[in-house]
Amino acid sequence: ADCRYTCHQECRSLIQLDCRRPGPCQSQLSPESTLLPPCSQNVTQTVEEEKPEPPTIQEIKQRIEKYNAKVTNCLLMKLNDDGTYTGFIKVHLKLCRPVTVPAGIRPQSIYDALKEVNLADMTDKRTSFYLPLDAIKQLHISSTTTVSEVIQGLLKKFMVVDNPQKFALFKEMRKDGQVLFQKLPLTEYPLYLRLLAGPDTDVLSFVLKENETGEVEWDAFSIPELQNFLMILDKEEKDKIQQVQRKYEKFKQRLQQTLKEARGKPG
Secondary structure, three states: OOOOOOOOHHHHHHOOOOOOOOOOOOOOOOOOOOOOOOOOOOOOOOOOOOOOOOOOHHHHHHHHHHHHHHOOOOOOOEEOOOOOEEEEEEEEEOOOOOEEEEOOOOOOOHHHHHHOOOHHHHOOOEEEEOOOOOEEEEEEEEOOOOHHHHHHHHHHHOOOOOOHHHEEEEEEEEEOOEEEEEEOOOOOOHHHHHHHHOOOOOOEEEEEEEOOOOOOOHHHOOHHHHHHHHHHHHHHHHHHHHHHHHHHHHHHHHHHHHHHHHHOOOO
């Protein structure tokens, strides 16, 4: 709150702030003013958050009834006898890099879906292309479906054969006019988050993005993928060079025109 330091939520426990101000232990510093408790030094331990008790079946039933009362698109949640429940989530695909899919195979039929036929296993040929930016996929999942299973399910629906570790599921939240993204752990349950937030996607939505780990794990990519990346980078580089050349060419023409007009005028 004082120095406007910003960090990821999952990095919070790793941050140490050295506030260069007199009286760091004075009462005007509230616990919320830094990411570490006041008067602490060299604190490196992880701050463990208290995990709430799992809801009872009755509490889940009440939440589902409250959730369904707000639904306007018939995508209701259903409580099962064993306490689990099913429902729908929408995932926005915001992938900047191309994905790898099988080449030259027919579209999936109803028979393939019912028999769970994996068309990707029918050919070794691969090709890469960009998925439509911000495409939306609707999934029917259970309360026991994890983030890892959601990612694998999305890749299977689009017949993407890339390693699932290349992707991550984020939750997108809007607060105070800002859009906040938080990467979800692979063991998180998206349907439970949907239930807690309600059906309004402006409050909470799910986004599939590249798994940015800071360092690109090139070993996870195949040789054709790496060659494709080189082709894309080469094209982007040439496009950027042409943009810069056009920019300075226009600037040069404007300068020449200005000099031409200035020659006929008294100095």
